[in-house]
Amino acid sequence: MTSFIAGLPKVELHVHHVGSASPRIVAELAARHEGRSPVPADPAALADYFAFRDFAHFIEVYLSVVDLIRDDEDVRTLTYEVARELARQQVRYAELTVTPYSSVKRGIAAKAFCEAIEDARRGARRDFGIELRWCFDIPGEAGLPAAEETLRVALEERPDGLISFGLGGPEVGVPRPQFKPYFDQARAAGLHSAPHAGETTGPETIWSAVRDLDAERIGHGISAAQDPELMAYLAEHGIPLEISPTSNVRTRAVASIEEHPLAVLVGAGVQVSINSDDPPMFGTTIEEEYAVAARLLDLDDAGVAELARGAVRQSFLDPAGKEALIAEIDAYQNRA
Numbered sequence: 001m002t003s004f005i006a007g008l009p010k011v012e013l014h015v016h017h018v019g020s021a022s023p024r025i026v027a028e029l030a031a032r033h034e035g036r037s038p039v040p041a042d043p044a045a046l047a048d049y050f051a052f053r054d055f056a057h058f059i060e061v062y063l064s065v066v067d068l069i070r071d072d073e074d075v076r077t078l079t080y081e082v083a084r085e086l087a088r089q090q091v092r093y094a095e096l097t098v099t100p101y102s103s104v105k106r107g108i109a110a111k112a113f114c115e116a117i118e119d120a121r122r123g124a125r126r127d128f129g130i131e132l133r134w135c136f137d138i139p140g141e142a143g144l145p146a147a148e149e150t151l152r153v154a155l156e157e158r159p160d161g162l163i164s165f166g167l168g169g170p171e172v173g174v175p176r177p178q179f180k181p182y183f184d185q186a187r188a189a190g191l192h193s194a195p196h197a198g199e200t201t202g203p204e205t206i207w208s209a210v211r212d213l214d215a216e217r218i219g220h221g222i223s224a225a226q227d228p229e230l231m232a233y234l235a236e237h238g239i240p241l242e243i244s245p246t247s248n249v250r251t252r253a254v255a256s257i258e259e260h261p262l263a264v265l266v267g268a269g270v271q272v273s274i275n276s277d278d279p280p281m282f283g284t285t286i287e288e289e290y291a292v293a294a295r296l297l298d299l300d301d302a303g304v305a306e307l308a309r310g311a312v313r314q315s316f317l318d319p320a321g322k323e324a325l326i327a328e329i330d331a332y333q334n335r336a
């Protein structure tokens, strides 16, 4: 199964930009800012630094890594290296969650930021054969000013790879309805709606994401498992959940892998994709997440291939791109 997963052509629908920086890259950036950052400059020390007490602690640590990214060259290198690591694991297409607000606030001009990620996108296609798209997310903890700025960068810069609009960060104390006008404008401009909801709060946040933000896909959404009516709604309306099992354990949203609700959601007919979220921070990879999902769902190789096909169908890729990827998965599964 491990080698089947390793060779399987895959897509990633929920993976954060800065959260994907490898320990080597994080340590290199930390060394440049030594004495001015809590992030250790030794890759070996990062594993301890990435042990999270709870979700709030995770966000605190995440933002300390964001703080290491100071100029557009950092953004270019980070993005290109993230793509290299995804492609190495046979990820053919990834929708990367990018938070322009965090970089603009730290002094990187929006235009330079967007040029850097677009350079990396073209370079990654040329050098690694991977297609990247962007989900620009509002960091929820920064509230409406962040929503305003994220929408402005999305609409004014409109990088070619931009495909969706998101909302991340903490959910407690960050009600979703306040973001409705921003999602409405993003949707009107042709962007897909893919907010986080129900990662650290209950099903009511997912209902709100669906009703107020017109969500077409939900980041995490695991608390839907507590609400049969919501699961039926998500199944009926074809609103998939982007699931990252290890992330939920590492941020302590779920007490243990055995208690992860993935099987409950799938049993209720909800569409799911399997994703890595912030792989080095959670000590995981997309390959490992597929292995965990196979265990939780008791899947054989054919079942795992079907998970990968489901993620392609749920992606915001164009129909021809989806068809090509599904054909590639079929060919891999049926290889001699």
Ligand SMILES: O=c1[nH]cnc2c1ncn2[C@@H]1O[C@H](CO)[C@@H](O)[C@H]1O
Binding pocket: 016, 019, 059, 062, 097, 098, 099, 102, 137, 138, 139, 140, 141, 168, 169, 170, 196, 199, 247, 277, 278
């Ligand atoms: O699992 C996650 N849930 C919510 N936000 C996350 C997660 N991983 C990374 N971020 C990132 O946290 C920042 C602060 O809001 C945002 O940049 C968001 O993309």
